[in-house]
Amino acid sequence: MAKARTRKPKRPSRFTAKTADKHDLYQRSVQDVDTEVGFIDQVFRSIRKRAPVSLCEDFCGTALLCGAWVKKNKNRTAIGIDIDPKVLAWGVEHNLSPIDEPGSRVTLHQRDVRKPLPGKVDVLGAFNFSYWIFKTRDELRRYFERCRKGLNKDGLFFLDAYGGWEAHEPMFERRAIAGGFTYIWDQDKVDPITNHILNHIHFEFKDGTKLDKAFTYDWRFWSLAELRELLLEAGFKDVRVYWDTSDDEDHEHYVPRARAENQPGWLAYLVAS
Ligand SMILES: C[S@@+](CC[C@H](N)C(=O)[O-])C[C@H]1O[C@@H](n2cnc3c(N)ncnc32)[C@H](O)[C@@H]1O
Numbered sequence: 001m002a003k004a005r006t007r008k009p010k011r012p013s014r015f016t017a018k019t020a021d022k023h024d025l026y027q028r029s030v031q032d033v034d035t036e037v038g039f040i041d042q043v044f045r046s047i048r049k050r051a052p053v054s055l056c057e058d059f060c061g062t063a064l065l066c067g068a069w070v071k072k073n074k075n076r077t078a079i080g081i082d083i084d085p086k087v088l089a090w091g092v093e094h095n096l097s098p099i100d101e102p103g104s105r106v107t108l109h110q111r112d113v114r115k116p117l118p119g120k121v122d123v124l125g126a127f128n129f130s131y132w133i134f135k136t137r138d139e140l141r142r143y144f145e146r147c148r149k150g151l152n153k154d155g156l157f158f159l160d161a162y163g164g165w166e167a168h169e170p171m172f173e174r175r176a177i178a179g180g181f182t183y184i185w186d187q188d189k190v191d192p193i194t195n196h197i198l199n200h201i202h203f204e205f206k207d208g209t210k211l212d213k214a215f216t217y218d219w220r221f222w223s224l225a226e227l228r229e230l231l232l233e234a235g236f237k238d239v240r241v242y243w244d245t246s247d248d249e250d251h252e253h254y255v256p257r258a259r260a261e262n263q264p265g266w267l268a269y270l271v272a273s
Pocket of ligand 1: 030031060081082087111112113114128130
């Protein structure tokens with residue numbers, strides 16, 4: 001989704017479909033883990049009046065967030081969970097091994113997020129809407145129950161969501177990424193009866209080559225109201241929505257809000273305790 005904050009190019013226009021690595025392109029296009037870690041830290045401290053130590057990232061993919069988490073403080077540990085052994089191996093090679101000692105405080109588990117967590121944590125995160133793979137209320141409630149059981153007593157569950165009226169229209173959102181390639185978010189299908197949606201990420205390069213459907217997401221669209229209800233039904237006591245109040249497109253500023261004005265497209269975080 002449009003969650004990109006781009007990095008400065010190291011070498012311009014070195015990307016081409018022949019040599020590009022889709023995980024590298026993904027990280028450059030949609031992840032800003034330092035900002036995300038800062039947000040988690042700030043929210044946890046403001047609600048719990050202590051520093052969070054352990055984090056588990058469900059659907060961790062390349063474990064970029066886990067790496068950023070442990071780098072911030074020498075006491076921190078992280079668990080990453082993903083079903084795909086290849087993406088985990090990529091993460092070890094490119095994100096964890098290169099950071100040396102902090103990387104050894106990250107444990108990756110190749111498993112389905114529906115299985116119980118391997119240990120209790122302060123912070124559990126499910127980002128970039130990955131939990132939208134659950135397409136029924138029962139499936140999603142069961143997943144949320146499993147998340148609640150994996151938290152320490154004062155632990156917090158962080159997840160994100162997107163919406164706004166543009167979220168329901170077929171469209172291509174193109175964004176130039178530093179380094180010389182274009183990220184394309186493709187909202188391919190929305191079924192208004194089931195709320196099932198099909199999205200893709202494509203990449204285009206300056207030499208005219210393309211990586212079509214580098215990633216495909218077969219999801220159900222969930223509204224914030226449904227998510228709050230299901231989190232409460234799953235046993236969470238409090239669910240806060242953090243809404244982006246920044247007027248600056250390049251900088252986000254999330255604050256807790258009980259109500260909001262709809263916008264063409266928005267991203268929000270939910271924090272459940
Ligand atoms: C969109 S990526 C998320 C990457 C990263 N966490 C982020 O925030 O951008 C979704 C990941 O979820 C993983 N995944 C899909 N279904 C899963 C399941 N049932 N259990 C664990 N991981 C799953 C995929 O292998 C993929 O790496």
